[in-house]
Structure formats: C-alpha cells, structure tokens
Amino acid sequence: MKNISFTIDGRECTSVKGENLIEAARQNGIFIPTLCHFKHLNPIGSCRVCTVKVNGRTLAGCTIDVEEGMDIEVNTPELLDARKAILEMMFVEGNHFCPSCEKSGDCKMQKLGYEMGMRFTRFPHLFVDRIVDARPERIVVNQNRCIKCKRCIEEVITTDGYKVFNFTNKGNETKVSIDYEQEAKLSDAQAEQAMHICPTGSILVKGKSFSKPFGDRQFDLGPKGKMIRLNEVKKYKTTNKKKRIATTSLAGCFGCHMSLLDIDLGILDLIELVEFNKSPITDIKKFTQRCDIGLIEGGCCNTDNIEVLREFRKNCDVLVSVGECAIWGGVPAIRNTVPLEECLKETYLNSITSEENETIIPNHEDIPKILNKVYPNREIVAIDYHIPGCPPNANHIWNVVKSILFEEEYSIAYPEFKYD
Amino acid sequence: MKRSRLLPHLWEIQNNYGYIPDHSITEISQKLNVSKIEIESVVSFYHFFHLKPTGKYIIYLNNSIISEYKGFREVKAAFEKETGCTFGVYDKNPLFTLFETSCIGLSDFEPAALINFHPFTDLTPEKVKTIINQLKSGVYPEEIANNPVSKIQYTPEYSKTVFFRNYTIGNSLKVLKNNSADEILEKISLSKLDGHGGAFFPTATKWEYCKNSNSEQKIVICNADEGEPGTFKDKSLLRNLPGLVIEGMIIAAYVTGAEKGYIYLRAEYKYLLKKLEDTLKEFEEKGFLGENIFGINNFNFSIRVVLGAGAYVCGAETALIESLEGKRGEPRVRKYFPTEYGYLGYSTIVNNVETFAKAARIIELGTDFFTNLGTEKSKGTKILSISGDVAKPGIYEVEWGITVQEILDLCQATSPYFIQISGPSGECINNKEFERKICKEDLLCGGSIMVFNKSRGVFKILRNFIQFFKTESCGACTPCRAGNQILYEKIRKFERGLCSQVDIDEVKNWGNIIKLTSRCGLGQFSTNTFIMALDKFQDYFSLKTVEVNKNLNVEFDMESATYDYDEVIKNTQH
Numbered sequence: 002m003k004n005i006s007f008t009i010d011g012r013e014c015t016s017v018k019g020e021n022l023i024e025a026a027r028q029n030g031i032f033i034p035t036l037c038h039f040k041h042l043n044p045i046g047s048c049r050v051c052t053v054k055v056n057g058r059t060l061a062g063c064t065i066d067v068e069e070g071m072d073i074e075v076n077t078p079e080l081l082d083a084r085k086a087i088l089e090m091m092f093v094e095g096n097h098f099c100p101s102c103e104k105s106g107d108c109k110m111q112k113l114g115y116e117m118g119m120r121f122t123r124f125p126h127l128f129v130d131r132i133v134d135a136r137p138e139r140i141v142v143n144q145n146r147c148i149k150c151k152r153c154i155e156e157v158i159t160t161d162g163y164k165v166f167n168f169t170n171k172g173n174e175t176k177v178s179i180d181y182e183q184e185a186k187l188s189d190a191q192a193e194q195a196m197h198i199c200p201t202g203s204i205l206v207k208g209k210s211f212s213k214p215f216g217d218r219q220f221d222l223g224p225k226g227k228m229i230r231l232n233e234v235k236k237y238k239t240t241n242k243k244k245r246i247a248t249t250s251l252a253g254c255f256g257c258h259m260s261l262l263d264i265d266l267g268i269l270d271l272i273e274l275v276e277f278n279k280s281p282i283t284d285i286k287k288f289t290q291r292c293d294i295g296l297i298e299g300g301c302c303n304t305d306n307i308e309v310l311r312e313f314r315k316n317c318d319v320l321v322s323v324g325e326c327a328i329w330g331g332v333p334a335i336r337n338t339v340p341l342e343e344c345l346k347e348t349y350l351n352s353i354t355s356e357e358n359e360t361i362i363p364n365h366e367d368i369p370k371i372l373n374k375v376y377p378n379r380e381i382v383a384i385d386y387h388i389p390g391c392p393p394n395a396n397h398i399w400n401v402v403k404s405i406l407f408e409e410e411y412s413i414a415y416p417e418f419k420y421d
Numbered sequence: 422m423k424r425s426r427l428l429p430h431l432w433e434i435q436n437n438y439g440y441i442p443d444h445s446i447t448e449i450s451q452k453l454n455v456s457k458i459e460i461e462s463v464v465s466f467y468h469f470f471h472l473k474p475t476g477k478y479i480i481y482l483n484n485s486i487i488s489e490y491k492g493f494r495e496v497k498a499a500f501e502k503e504t505g506c507t508f509g510v511y512d513k514n515p516l517f518t519l520f521e522t523s524c525i526g527l528s529d530f531e532p533a534a535l536i537n538f539h540p541f542t543d544l545t546p547e548k549v550k551t552i553i554n555q556l557k558s559g560v561y562p563e564e565i566a567n568n569p570v571s572k573i574q575y576t577p578e579y580s581k582t583v584f585f586r587n588y589t590i591g592n593s594l595k596v597l598k599n600n601s602a603d604e605i606l607e608k609i610s611l612s613k614l615d616g617h618g619g620a621f622f623p624t625a626t627k628w629e630y631c632k633n634s635n636s637e638q639k640i641v642i643c644n645a646d647e648g649e650p651g652t653f654k655d656k657s658l659l660r661n662l663p664g665l666v667i668e669g670m671i672i673a674a675y676v677t678g679a680e681k682g683y684i685y686l687r688a689e690y691k692y693l694l695k696k697l698e699d700t701l702k703e704f705e706e707k708g709f710l711g712e713n714i715f716g717i718n719n720f721n722f723s724i725r726v727v728l729g730a731g732a733y734v735c736g737a738e739t740a741l742i743e744s745l746e747g748k749r750g751e752p753r754v755r756k757y758f759p760t761e762y763g764y765l766g767y768s769t770i771v772n773n774v775e776t777f778a779k780a781a782r783i784i785e786l787g788t789d790f791f792t793n794l795g796t797e798k799s800k801g802t803k804i805l806s807i808s809g810d811v812a813k814p815g816i817y818e819v820e821w822g823i824t825v826q827e828i829l830d831l832c833q834a835t836s837p838y839f840i841q842i843s844g845p846s847g848e849c850i851n852n853k854e855f856e857r858k859i860c861k862e863d864l865l866c867g868g869s870i871m872v873f874n875k876s877r878g879v880f881k882i883l884r885n886f887i888q889f890f891k892t893e894s895c896g897a898c899t900p901c902r903a904g905n906q907i908l909y910e911k912i913r914k915f916e917r918g919l920c921s922q923v924d925i926d927e928v929k930n931w932g933n934i935i936k937l938t939s940r941c942g943l944g945q946f947s948t949n950t951f952i953m954a955l956d957k958f959q960d961y962f963s964l965k966t967v968e969v970n971k972n973l974n975v976e977f978d979m980e981s982a983t984y985d986y987d988e989v990i991k992n993t994q995h
Binding site for chain 2: 045046059061064079082087090091093123124125127163167168169171179182304340342350361362364370372373374376381
C-alpha cells in the first residue's frame, strides 16, 4: 500500500493506490454524487450519475481505481450539467410522485435532486404505465419508482445464497423483477435492509412505510446552515413603483396559494410593495393591467387551463410555475399513465356509485374539454422560473419574487427546497 | 451443467417446447444452484426465447428501415390477416406466433422474414398468402424457404481481390509451420489489419496483449453476430468461405496460444449453422483442428459454434462474452480489456468474421499483397453490404479509399439523397459528401451502406433507428435506456410537425449527453445519426419545423390533445 497523488479539477489529491475514485475523492473533501455505487460492491456503473473525466476520457467515477498522476475532472460545467441531465432522465423515465411516495424524505435520488438544485426536468416526462407488485410476502415492488440501479440485485441475497431480485427483459422494457420463492425466505431484517438500500421508493416493506413524520426524515434538514442560491432567476427591471402580480390555479389544489399566504409577517411587506391584479386573492377575473409577475399553480388538464395560461403569458412579463403540478403535472398527472377513456369511464360510468345507464360523462359546449393528458405549463408556453414543492415553501416563493423584482441575490435554506 | 452451457441448453428447450416452460426454469435453476429469477432474467433478455407458449411456426418479420421502405407495413398486415394472429402477442394460436425483429441480415431481399429460422425473402402480401396457406396444409417451412445467396456484385480485378478469390483449404495454415508466433504477428502488424467489425482496433495489438498475458488459458472468439442493421457482409463470408474464417481463428490461436475457440453465431443465421459445423468437421478430419495441428507440436485448438438468441448488443465484445458465459448480454464496465479479463476471466480475443478471414489471407498471400492495396492507413479491401434504393443491392468487395460516388455508381443508386454509412450507429452523409473516401483517413465503414433516395423521409429513417436502439439497448445504464426513449418521443414530435429550432437545439444537447455518459458503444453511438442529420439535412428540417412566437415558444396541438375526449363522448352518447 503506497500513497499516490493525482489531481481533481487541478487540485492535488492523495490516496492509497487502487482506491475507488468515489472514496478517494471523499477523502480529499470532494463530493461525487452516486446512486448505484455501494462501497463494498463491484462497480456496477449503471446509473452514470457519477460521470467524471479521467485523462480526458468520460467514465463512471465508481468504476475507477485511482492511480498515480491521474488527471480527473469532476466539477466542470459540462460534467455538472451532464450529471444533472442523467438525474433528470431518471425522474422522467419513471413516475416519481414525491408528494405521495412513502420514501419521500428518505430517498437518495430525491436528495440528489436537492443537491443538484433540480427545479424541473429539461426532458418531458414519459408517463409509462408500470406495475406495483404486492404479491411478495413482505415486500412491495413499485416499478414506477425503480431507476434500475441494480443495488438490490447485487445486494439482497438470502441466507442460503440466492438472489432475490434480477433484471428481466431488455431495452426500454427492462425492469427489476422479484423471485417470490426467495423473497419468502428473507428475514424481517433482510427485507428492511432491501428497502434501505433501494435509493428510491421502489422497494417497500409492508407495514413499514410512513414511519417518520415530516421534519424527522433522513434528508429533511440537510447540512446545517446550508443555503441554496436562487440562481438563474430572470431579473426584471420595472419602472412601476408598485409591482403588480397575478396568480392563478389551473389543475392544482390551491395548496400553493395557501402556502403563499404562509409567509407570515412577510405579507405585510408584500402589500406595501406589490398589488395583486388577476388572482383568486383579489377575485379579479380579467387582467385589467399588464403585470410584472404571473404565478401559476397547477398544470393543464383541460382546454380552459390552456386558455388561461396563454392569457397569463400575454399579460405577464415574468411567468413562474409554482409547485410540482405546474412544473410537470404533479398529482393530477398520475392519470397520464392511463388512457383517458379508461379514466373517464371509471370515474363517471363504472364506479360503484354510478347506476347503469343513469350517468354520463359530463360534456357541454360551455364546459372545457378534458385533455388526453395533463400537460406541464412549459409544454404550452415559455416559463421563466420554476419553484418546486408540494406545496413550495412560502419563503421559497417569496424569495423568488423578491429576486425577480428587486434584483437582489437571495438564498433559501436547505429545508425550504423540497419536492413534497 | 455449467453456467456457460446455459444458452445452448435454453435453445434445446425452446426448440422442444416452443417456449421455456416454468418447470424447465425451475429445473435449470436447481441444477445451477441459482434462484429462478436469475434464469428468467437471462431468458427474457433474448428476443428468441419465449416465456409463453408459441405456435408451431414462429414468424419473425424484419422491421429495419430497408424493410419498412420495401413494403413492411403491407406484409405485416398480410401476415396478420392470413394467420389471424397479432404481432407481438402470444395469442395461443396453435399454428402461428408473430413477432417483429431487428435486422436479420437480408437487407438485399427485403421485406424478409424468418419462419422457424428459415429465410423467406422479397415478401409481398400475395406471397405471404401462399406461404401461410402452404404451412397450414402441412408443408414444412424448410421445403418452401428461399435460399438467399449472397449476391457478390463486385470484386476488384483478381490481383487486387482479397476475399472472394480462389480458396484452397489450409493454404494459409501451411505458412504457420515455418514461422514462429512472433513472425506471424509481425505480418499481421505490417499489413495494418484493424478490426473489421466496426471499431477498427489494431488486430496485432489485441493479439499481442493476449499472447503476452499469463492467463492460464486463452480463448479465441469469432464474433459472427453482425446485428448492425443493413449489414450482411459477414454472412457472405460464412456462407461462401467459412474455411477462411476458421483458418483466421486457427492463426490467432497459433499466435496467442489459445486452445479453445468459439464462433458466436447470431441465431438469425441459424440456417448457416450446418455448413459451418460441416466445415469444422472437415478441418478436424484434415488435422487442421484438434491436437498437434499441422504436425506442430503442442498446437492444440478446437472450435465450437454457439448460437446467440437475438440481442443486437451481444455484438459488443464484452456483451458477447457475458452471453457466452450464460448471462444477460450486458456489456461489462470498461475496466479491463477482454485480453486481460475475458471469457470466464481468461485472456480472450474477440474478432469479427471479416477480420479473421482477412488475417488468413494476409498469411496466405503475404504482407506485400496488402501494403500495396488501399490507402496509407487502411490496407487491402473491405466487404460492403449495400442495400436500399439501388438497382444492385448485395455484397461489394472494394479497395479501401474508394469514393462514395464510385460506390453509388457501382450499385446503380437512383437519385441518392441520404446515405447511411455503417448502420444506425454510424453516420449519415448528404449529397455534398459523395467525394468522401471510405478509409481510416476519411470515412470509416463497418460494412453497411444504406442508400435512400429523395423520396424517403428523413424523420422516418431516424425514427426507425431510434426505435431500434430503444428496444436493443441492454437496459443497464440510464442515458442509453432512458435517453433513447426520450429521443424517440422527440422524433415523434418532429413527425407531427410540432417542433421548432428549440427542439433542434435540444436534440443536439441531449444527444451529446447520451453520447458522453453511456456505458458502452451502443449508447455512445446511438445518437450520432440524429445529431448529424440536423446539420446535414438542414433544408429538410427547416421545411418541417415551425417558427414560433417568442413567448409562446411552444407549438401545441390542441386538436390532438382533445381528440381522445371527443371520441369518448361520441362513443358514450346514447
């Protein structure tokens, strides 16, 4: 064992020869994000979220053993963006509804989203219908949340040495399947370990979810005192003395509006500084003046939502999507994996409370048409900024508004940046 | 049973039952001492293994772009009509089960299908009707199958022909007796032989790594899994000159000291298996395979043919090795070369069919023959498989350095517009680039050239390619698996006329991310063509994209978004 030296982003680092790069970087105070990597495992290199460059060549960091003189790049703009893109791909490939997920707050993938400051995904969500398998004895496998990292395949082994999970199929149909026979042999502790090593909420143990309240979960607080800079906010200079804001709720639950009212004493500043135009708060139905900021809650699930959204785009200088539904569809988009026909029939014709031939699917020229799926706002009009959360933290909303209007750099505390 | 015998064993079961029944999976898992899911995971990886019962005749219809342009849709409809079955569905029909499949190496005879792995070519709806009726009346597929010869459309003058010249069994092997392994290696090195599978890694370097390895055993593998759509050049060698390929392997074994060789033959070429095995037998009888080959002491080498089972990615060398070991064909993490850690951990060389054949010719004809042929960096000739909008599709042996225009003239292309070099993972060129030369200095070609004329839509070509990668990705890494699904949605959006410059920029950006971060070559090259096409066919794209208002920077198709609702209402009104 000898000490070797290498560089990360030009910085001299030392480690033991042959040490895994992720560990070696950590020893030198440099963080490389990982999801599939597990200390004692053979490198899997499947998630690619640890992509780095070694002597100019792009590789998964977890597959590298450090050697003397290696020139490693970790935090270049290109790599930071590529890693973020990979994480975004995971979010759009599966159906990750953080607000309704048992593992939310204890989810490593979600935490990585926070670390990388992921507010929205550049890719459109795929909304592929995936199964939730509750047949096993103790475990529930929720395919919607699986990122195919292979941790469970490599790690969850019965006492007599059999694998419990494995990939089946290939290509875009690849999924992690469970062996019922072997799963039944797992002890309670082993099953819980499986849930624990899953970096998302894909593996759950029956009766063991939602065990901790909000605030007490593993990643709720984050590093103490860590602040998140609100960068990339579109600055807007206005000559108006009193800034004007418009708000609306499309396919949302008004929870984001409730959160807006949660800014406590800030609300006193707010009424000094801004006035509300079209908004449920003022009950002004039509724009009477051009506005500086439009805050949109909810996505578009019907033709009216689209009209309202376009109206906002025309009348507001800066348009902000507030909350998960506005950003990518959120909870209403759970229906996106199911054909509209099935949704409507189940709701209006075949539900237990509807009598045969007595009910119809509501339709009239005066009521808006339901769209084939729930669309995120950015697929309809240009959106200038996204505030994640379900609902977003009041302080988060308020600081974004201030950043836009007053050209000052604001930060928010780590717990104020959330997807649930 | 050894794990490495899993694929042949599964083939046996598949052939016996028409699928892999649950009880067989249980049996195998017990024999191998693994969980059932591990066997299922292997079975479900390969396209030609089925977990549900199939009919007596399994029909695989090629869905490559060439097929698509030659009438795939009509032929597919005809199969469904005549059999009453649906593609991709296990519908319990006792006679037929239908599947689409990726390129089956018959691009010069499209649309083509395999029925119980017998080739049926140049299909039309009428032909399909006849075939299905014959099968229904009890005729065996082998009786009515076509025998598609590899049409060798062009070879250079005889003094410049490398592959398709007279062949006498054992000619190259005679040279071994009077030359040491180092001397043979030197010849390979001097003739600058590169891997002809598409990666063009220097063959001599690979062989030398293996030769110098202190691995207790060494393995020589012939990669006969040419899955790149539009490629059928290896088939022409396996069909016409199987002996030459085997000789190349024997030479490699002589150089490296390997005692075991495998030919990994794609199942799509199962109809070549018999000929290959017969040739191997002939070699054994002549003493060219077995022990003390050619009377050279301790030169022992044997070859076994292993059938793949339908997975494009197994053409990647480490995926092929995994597959040979009886696992899912997922490419390994790029940590070791196969020459360091290959099949079962032994030092292994994997070379393409054409590479072995060429190596044999180098030894037979001498280095000078080669150094005088081709360009500075690419020596000798190259076999091309040409298909698409040309009057003479087929096999072309050409000298390295030939221009695209010369090739197009040879194959009599009609108003060529979009040329795909090296298959979907290669690159596309437009009509301003026809003076480019096929060689290492300019435009490398793994063997596939697909020609599309002006009437062919670029989006359709790209959509077919992305769909191919989407289904053929091994699924192990995020950028390749998810990225190609994302790009597939994007090309669909282009097709619907909803894209603008923003989308063009996004494809470039996203494509580069997939390229940068994918785990193996499949993902890294999967987006090449799409990105290139954006620039090379700019006119096409600007014609098919829309200008959008700055703030409503998105084009939205309200009509199609409300179509479903309107339909439901229409159908539920009483």
